[in-house]
Amino acid sequence: MDAPPSPPGTERTDGSSVRIGALVPLTRPGWVEAGQHLLAGLELAVHEVNDAGGIGGRPLELVVRDTAADPQRAAAAVDELASLGVAAVAGEYHSVVARAAAARADALGLPFLCSSAVLDALTEQPTHWVARLAPAQSHGWQVYADFLLGAGHRRIAVATQPSVYWASGTRILREYLAPRGGAVVELDVRDLDPTAVCDELVDHGVTALLLLVGHPEPAVPLVKAVRRDRRLAEITIGAPAGQPEFPAWATLLGGDGAAVPFLRYLPERLGPLGARVGAALRERLGRAPSFVAFEGYDTVVVLADVLRAQVGADAARVGGPWSCVAVEGTRGQIRFSRTPGINVWQWTWAPTQVVDRDPAEPDRFRVLHAG
Structure with missing residues (x-):
């Protein structure tokens, strides 16, 4: 033992x-x-x-x-x-x-x-x-952007909070998606409560909402609000930073926390x-x-x-x-190498997946995309 x-x-x-x-x-x-x-x-x-x-x-x-x-x-x-x-x-x-x-x-x-x-x-x-x-974030989040494009998403909203990390993620997504026909709408949750976020999603006609926010607040209330809004029944909720990886996500959200794609760094x-x-x-x-x-x-x-x-x-x-x-x-x-644009020695790269929790069995993860 x-x-x-x-x-x-x-x-x-x-x-x-x-x-x-x-x-x-x-x-x-x-x-x-x-x-x-x-x-x-x-x-x-x-x-x-x-x-x-x-x-x-x-x-x-x-x-x-x-x-x-x-x-x-x-x-x-x-x-x-x-x-x-x-x-x-x-x-x-x-x-x-x-x-x-x-x-x-x-x-x-x-x-x-x-x-x-x-x-x-x-x-x-x-x-x-x-x-x-x-x-590096630029690698993983570009893999995530490829997943979004492959799933047919071209108009994407990001719910954000002030942070160097979230700002970097938003920039990576915008710069990668734009030349490929995608667009990013940024929603600052300091100015919008969950209901107002839902209204913005409808007004902008987005098909995916990415949670670039803290967990459990305000991520959990945002998920609950979107799941309960009939106008948004077809929208995809995503969390590239990996909030759904840990058990607390499933505990707090139950079935609402399933089918939320996120990044993890494991081989299939x-x-x-x-x-x-x-x-x-x-x-x-x-x-x-x-x-x-x-x-x-x-x-x-x-x-x-x-x-x-x-x-x-x-x-x-x-x-x-x-x-x-x-x-x-x-x-x-x-192995580590010097990678352009990165100032530290970097393993290029750990296996990268986009996965979600299976709605039929929330404790089981489904691999949706690998990069």
Whole structure:
């Protein structure tokens, strides 16, 4: 049986372990479910690395810090982790938070492997200290736009809130769809309640509404309002950022939360490693693991490979190792490269799917498109 998760904030101080700092959102307003899945993947992989002999005979250890989706808190955590002598920093789910952590890690010369955040501009300048496993937002959201076009959608509304992440997503969709005959109507939910959003959707004659907003508020009230408006019976509701991935979505929305396409980063079929890890994650979480849990596991697989390569050199500072990575992850072979327009080392790309919850069986996911 897997060892129970270690409490956040605990660490050894006798120098016997090789430590990795882990940034995860574990309290509100962070997306707590995502943080729990990310941490489960990180911890499972650490457990397995140590069962296999650790790093040059030394145990690998996570030093966990809760970001609570706060960029300033994340940056301060990076400073603290650096002072504790961690070999690298890993994790984070929220893009704006990961960007703050990446900037601080780059300034300190501390390696940071970002597990889940997708914002293209993770750093302002090119850096060899930061790498990312998740696909860049421009890649994933263009895959999503291809799905929309293939489903016949040309006039699309986005319900948005102020955020660098949502603004970036809107721009990606607009720039990709426009030359292909599509158009994007932007609806700012600060100015429109759910009923007013429904009226706008009717007035603009859109066939799809994308939720570029927080969960559960205001995403859940928006879904309920659209589902109950007979004028919008044929409209598609989408959530490219992945809000329907986690159980809370189905719990809060029931059948209304089905048939809402979103992005996830898994292959259609897991290989032997992915299947074994998926079973172990299910046991650890008590439910089916999300793609975020697999991202957490793969993060440690990569860092363990990097750290082993540094044994006999400087295991406490493993700067600039990403170009040499070639490891088997749960979702395929992981290598990093320099990608045009992206300033960090990037895995190009993790498998990308558009899926939804099956209306006939909301706990089952249907693959609608792969890119």
